[in-house]
Amino acid sequence: MPFSASDRIGGPLSRVIDIMLPYYGDVDLMKAAVESVISQTEAGWRLVVIDDGFPDAEPARWFGEMTDPRIIYLRNEANLGANGNYRKAVDLVESEWFVMMGADDLMEPDYLRTVSRAIDDLDVDIIQPGVDVVDEHGRSVRPLADRLKKILSFTAADGGTVLEGETVVASLLRANWAYFPSLVWRTATVRRVGFRNGLDVVQDLALILDILAGGGRMAILPERVFRYRRHSGSDSSVRALDGRRFDEERRFFSEESDRFAARGWGRAARAGRWRITSRLNAASLIPKAITKGGSPRALAAHVFG
Template sequence: MTTIDVMLPYYGDVAQMKEAAQSVLDQTFTDFRLVVLDDGYPDPEPARWFGAMDDPRVQYLRNEQNLGANGNYRKAVELVEADWFVMMGADDVMRPGYLAAVSAAIDAFDVDIVQPGVQVIDETGARVTPLVDRVKKAITPRVPTGGAALGGEELAASLMRGDWAYFPSIAWKTSSVREIGFRTGLDVVQDLALILDIIKRGGRMALLTDVVFDYRRHSASDSSVRALDGRRFDEERDFFLGEAASFDSLGWHRAARTARRHVTSRLNAASLLPKAYRSEKGAPRALWRHILR
């Protein structure tokens, strides 16, 4: 049986953070450690709530200074003790069988990453299917019931067609992540960058079919704001072109062509144009630049 560390970088809504943490404590698989990394959120309630817990599997830490999302992720990786870990979102929800499904996949497949089935929920917890997630579902590779292991150029090209992975739901092999680490300077594609870096080094992903994780999508999330003002797509464009060059150096020319085209990313930008024209924070020129370049 594999022990799994659940790392919970936190800054934001207290009630949703509590729901996320409680979903970890409610797992049928009990051989885990929950580590909460409070990035200095200005509310004493998290410290009080975790301080009242009498559970040796739970550790609450508060950063002395705000590290930002990327910095808090890197700190979390440094604190992992188990062979596998999850970098859970502080507003997402594990279904009770999540860790059991991940543990079974770790035993069944020789992989570095486990991506389980995911359901998207909104701010209220209701199940939703936004356009972006309908597209993700359509382009996700089809695997048999019980899952399959994927890797190499085929997996890289698939992720370049569209990033169908859900970062907070993924289980990671600790040694593989520590060999590579999160790239600095990335805000919205850091998870995809890590997956691709692992794949390019020969790593593999287990893709599961059972839905065991609820991913919360907020309309006013940081990535949504960055998308409307163009910052998200500026980062994506530079990232895709850099990956194309990297794939070419490996001889993965099909993946390189897919990265250069980044069709799904362009379509995502196009879908936001009406909202950008209506929004004070919108930047239609930035979206058009991404669509046409």
């Protein structure tokens, strides 16, 4: 049953934000993600979980026992894959703003209240709140990739900083510091632009760049109200060790470099051509690929190719 502002729980609501949760993976981590939504101090949310056919009956049983009308559980008849499930999630959004949350990430209790204030105050299409990175055990970690992102990103002012144009595009191509599951999106903009076909790893960055290249605006907030989980069992980690992640990244950055060169955005074109953090990320994984049965040769080709 959809949840509307007339069904409010608690204080007055200015809006309902849809939280779309495409799911395939660890059941306990998914439950923790859902509990973090339920624990929000802002009541204006609708949670839609889209199970992409994970082979476990526990999610259906668990959601079947819930009585909160704001929570909707759906299960795909056939596995759509990450890109397909994201597209389905966007089609199911009903509110003006939504979050495409990861099934292993966590919202801090004030997440929705914080981003709602930004929606009210800033005329933007994407909102990036502050993020803490945690491992599979919930412990704060600072991997090399995230340390580089922090160095190469922007500092958010009190009340938020609005970014647009080539400067932010070049920055994101140097180091994709946007944490996709934590972002809040304007629904109309995402539906107008859409996810690109054929991308499984960088579809999030592609969507952000397409929105910004089309004149969109992005806000960054200083409040750290989201916990982004990195762990060795994630799909992106597996794809990284065997080189598949970087095959896709290499093609993507080359195409983006050509696109922005044709547009006359030289800084963005150079950032795409050099793909510095992508190369550094591959280089940092070579020792692990050697010991864990990955493909160090493929990683080295990405670094030096």
